[in-house]
Amino acid sequence: MTSLSRGRAAAIGLIAAGSALAAGHLVAGFGDPRTSPPVAVGGAFIDLVPPGVKEFAVALFGTADKIALLTGMAVVIAALAVAAGLLSRNRVLPGALIIGAFGLVGLAAALSRPEGAALPAVVSLIVGVGVFAGLHRLGSRPEPTEFERRRFLATSGLVVVGAGLAGVAGTTKQSGTATSQQQVAARLPKLPAPAIPAGADFVADGTPPFLTPTRDFYRIDTALVVPRLRAEDWRLRLHGMVERELDLSFTDLLNRRLESRTITLACVSNEVGGNLISTAHFVGVPVCDLLLEAGVRPGAQQLITTSSDGYSAGTPVDVLLEADRGALLAFEMNGEPLATRHGFPVRMVVPGLYGYVSATKWLVDAEVTTFDRQAYWQQRGWSQLGPIKTQSRIDRPQRGAQVPAGPVTVAGIAWAQHTGIDAVQIRVDGGPWQPAELATDVGRDTWRMWRARLDLAPGEHVVQCRATDRTGTPQTEARQGVIPDGATGLHEITFRCG
Template structure:
């Protein structure tokens, strides 16, 4: 029996694995893209890992955490594929068995997902084992002639090209809600956004602009692949502890009373001084209106909203029923239909609550229930309720900046959504707190910019800031991590004047 060279054996493993993934991706593209084997495995991994691992990923990679996971998966798959090839230099069974075992992992992962689409994973398994077996036998043909070598290379090349075409076709078939978004844009009622007064930011001096461009709005969620849900197919049930269930289509939704609100959203994973906070104009239907129409029964405690991919968040009913809370089922963001990555066609936004208890994207179900039922993050040890904590951040100077001595402008942001910011104080090198100048307030549901001009001598300086909310309560100096209900502590930065 001819023994394969190491290079040829490794190549056979890689080609077989690539073919398997491409075939599964192709099949998923003609059905539900979320059933693509690597997506199903990655989503199952996200669901199973402890909260600490998720927080570490966000801390290390920020909004690129999903890309980092996909790259990591690709490296693991490549390593296993090479191992399968090298383990089968003489006999096909060890490598084929390893590929089959990995395929079964994909099938099991698919069956744990809400979509329960195991067909793409089964196709991946069969194609992977089949290609591996075929190329292994072809590769063991004694390479006594140039024709034999060329036949193996040509066959392998054709398999690679076919796999590439299958992968591209699967991505093309499984992508895009652009036509639905265009149709929605043409029929959305025009609801003017709240006016933004002059002086709402200090962007020229280092703060963010008051409104965050949609492309720059942070994104943290559990969806490894963005769900592709058309507005024409969208429906949502409001059910559970209500007197009357509501069953809404997208047309039903946009024909109701609408509100436009400027809201700052913040992620519970935002570390002290972090950038997982953004502000946008949202248009949608007041959640309170829907709850009042449905009639919430006594004893109800939370509204569990569920995404099309099975993610859920539990929002306190008493918060949603507050007359001035302004929670929305939103379908428009910054004057356009929601982007797919931000929840098209419908998501929920609730001022003053962290997203993990309020900001469900790709929303398809809403159930009024009690706190006995645990939503996604509560099942993983996070707090039941998530009011946003008063926080502040220094944006300028940046850490380790080199500045000339003399006049220096410090600038940053502060937030205490649905309470409001009364003041921001800054201290330099452990000295007395000094009151910063605040930008014009837009609403208590949005961030507020601050700045302070100081004359600083040469040397290294350490600056801290703290916000004081509209009740007169300063943010806590006690350091706490993001688990279980958001980080606390004072942000600081160091820089040198020379």
């Protein structure tokens, strides 16, 4: 048997790995997209990593954390595939074992996930080892003729094309909520959105617009592949410590009492000064109505809501039963059906609580229970309750900016959802606190914009901001990271005038 060249050996490893992933992805496309081998491995990785690693990824990559994970996985897979090829220049066994071992990792990951489907991983394993062995045999014949060289290249090319087509076909099979969203759009009730008064933002001075366009609304969740549910198939079971179980369809929701609310949502992973916060109009069914209809039994403490991908969040029942809380099972966002990435067809929205205890997307189950049962993030050491903390942020000037000396406008946002913002102050270079101008107040469940006019001399300056909520309590200056219940501390920026 002829020893393979390094280039040919590496190519065989890469082609085999790519074919394995594509085949598994195609099979998953005919069933559950979450069982695609790279998705299963990535999901298992997300579930197993310590909270600190997850927070580091969010802090480093923000809403691109999943892209970063998939990119990192691709690099690792490619490196292993190349290694498999190079170790098999003289015989097929070492590389076949590496490809097979990687397939077994995918199988173990698939079996560890809630969906527990092994077929895509098994197909991936068989295809990967088979392609590796077949191409290795073709490429390592002694004294190959020109015909055999061309046959190897042609076979390799056909495998690459086939793998590409399989990957595309698998992805195409996994899409398909657009028609359902269009049908929902035609059925949405014409419930007017709350009016946004003039002067609610200071966009010209550098704040974000008061309402966040849906395309710009932050997204942080554990779903490596966005679940794709159809409204016509959707059902929600409300059960547990209740007098009467409820089994609801999407039509049932549309026929109930609905509310339209403007709500600012914030992620517990938001660092001081971070951008994991957005505001939108939501329409949905009050959660309080459903709980009262079901009849919550004495001793109940939380409502655990579960996503179609197995993620769960535990929301305190006493919060959901507050008549003025405004918690919703939302199906409309900014006048349209929920975007798929934001939880279509139905998600939970609870003003005043961080998303990890309240904002379950792709909602399919709700169980009234006690705190003895832990939801996804509580199992990983996060706090049980998750009320949003009073915070503020400077949006302009940006950190490290160079601005003309003299009149300078500093602008930003502040938030204390379900309490409201009463004041914002800024401090320049450690001097006294001075009041900022507040934008028009929209409500206690939304952020509030602010700005201040300063006259600054040439040189470097440090500006801090501090918000005070409607109880008269200023945000704390004590610095704390996001774990276990949200970051605290004052946002500050350094910039230069001149």
